[in-house]
Amino acid sequence: MITFPRYATTYSLFVPDEESAREGARVLTGRGHAIVRVAPDTTTDSGWRIDGLDEGPYPDGDDRWWAAAEHRAVAALAEELGGRLSTSMALPETARRFFPEGEGVRDPGTVRELRLGVLSREPARTPAPAVVHGLGRREPSGGPTGGPIVLDGLDDVDWASLTGAYGPADEVPDILRGLAANDEEWEGAVEEYFSTVVHQDTCYDCTPETIRFLVQLVRSPRLFPAYRLELLIHMAYVATIDPVPATGEADSDEAAACRAVVDHLPDLLALWPEASAAVRAWLIVLAAVRPGAQPRPEFEEFRRRLDGPSPALDLALALTSGDGGAVRDLTLAAASWDEEVSAMLEEPFTRRTRELKILFHLALTELAPSD
Known part of the structure; x- marks a missing residue:
């Protein structure tokens, strides 16, 4: 069942130049980010930044799994462009309110189809093995325990x-x-x-x-x-x-x-x-x-x-x-x-x-x- 995550993720990629920024923005647009903007990075002389907002939808309700898949993809993109990645999470309305300014480069009408299309190529989480051995349970103590211990040396x-x-x-x-x-x-x-x-x-x-x-x-x-x-x-x-x-x-x-x-x-x-x-x-x-x-x-x-x-x-x-x-x-x-x-x-x-x-x-x- 298609769902929307409770929290949206803002991805900010800091890249060396405008060409890299526009290429990265093209990729994030293709991945169905709801908002994608580019702008000069005011903290450097020549760098640029790309900001993308991922607010879903996801193929099912396993938000952590799909968010992790998206993070891996965007982190790989940042590395490919020779940049670095920063992320933040907030409720969607808050993320939109504080989304960084810049030149918008996406058509918001295609978000749903692109987002689901990209994630459909990612495998869903498989069931974890059912661990039954009980080693994670605390065991009762035994023997002469308690009291201070002398540390030699x-x-x-x-x-x-x-x-x-x-x-x-x-x-x-x-x-x-x-x-x-x-x-x-x-x-x-x-x-x-x-x-x-x-x-x-x-x-x-x-x-x-x-x-x-x-x-x-x-x-x-x-x-x-x-x-x-x-x-x-x-x-x-x-x-x-x-x-x-x-x-x-x-x-x-x-x-x-x-x-x-x-x-x-x-x-x-x-x-x-x-x-x-x-x-x-x-x-x-x-x-x-x-x-x-x-x-x-x-x-x-x-x-x-x-x-x-x-x-x-x-x-x-x-x-x-x-x-x-x-x-x-x-x-x-x-x-x-x-x-x-x-x-x-x-x-x-x-x-x-x-x-x-x-x-x-x-x-x-x-x-x-x-x-």
Whole structure:
């Protein structure tokens, strides 16, 4: 059933010259954008801008899927024209009211036919696999949990010589002590860590130094199980911001943080014999980050015993075994039902980085605890 999205998207392409602007406007017009305008870019001496308004219609009510498909197409156009893309979303009447001024270049009478014609060439979302294994459910805690944990070597690090998001990393040991308190203030300590030590996909030279202390916490039998699982998820995130290459050295703070996680994988995998099913699943994900990782029989056995589909674990095992064909098939399959995976396939990452980012996204969707 043909529908109109609740929100309209304004696409603004900033291109080098008028010729590029008019070519881009022609393409957006052909894609059925409701309004298309071109104008000189007042922020540069010679650049131009193209503005297009996508307010539907879409072939069905899956707004996110069709909006993502349009975003990919327009992003590719911006790259082809040597420009950059900016987007904003608003209710249609608001988007029209604040739409940038410029020379109009489209016939509004053909919007519906063009829009549906273009999107009819895009595949609709396929049904996602029905995940039934239940690894995303919180498990009851067991064992001697609770109480503060001592972090060995914390005061041996010259934190003042390192930097975090806001300057010298003097506060980092207190943040780690906040995590080690293992109490009801945990969430606040995590927020501080992801403000100072890792901030919006950016690591600092203090970040790799903190990993060994996170590993100490994860391995402590006193740590609450929910906190242990959360730290494993956070370490998987840190390790996939900028994964270290299969060969070569880390060339960024993000890659150095990934290297620190990889270096401590043996310590983390030592948890396996006594670990819960949820922890084991994330250990499999983390193991896939290691360059040249080797398949482990216990991973395969764990997967065989798991009920139903598991896109995340299947991808992790394919990466661990080095099965490039399976990795390709699994990522393409995920892109057919998950628009974020589809977008990641278009990003200018290295293949390894792209695959690991997709793995973390799928794992977060499938394996992270949900209330």
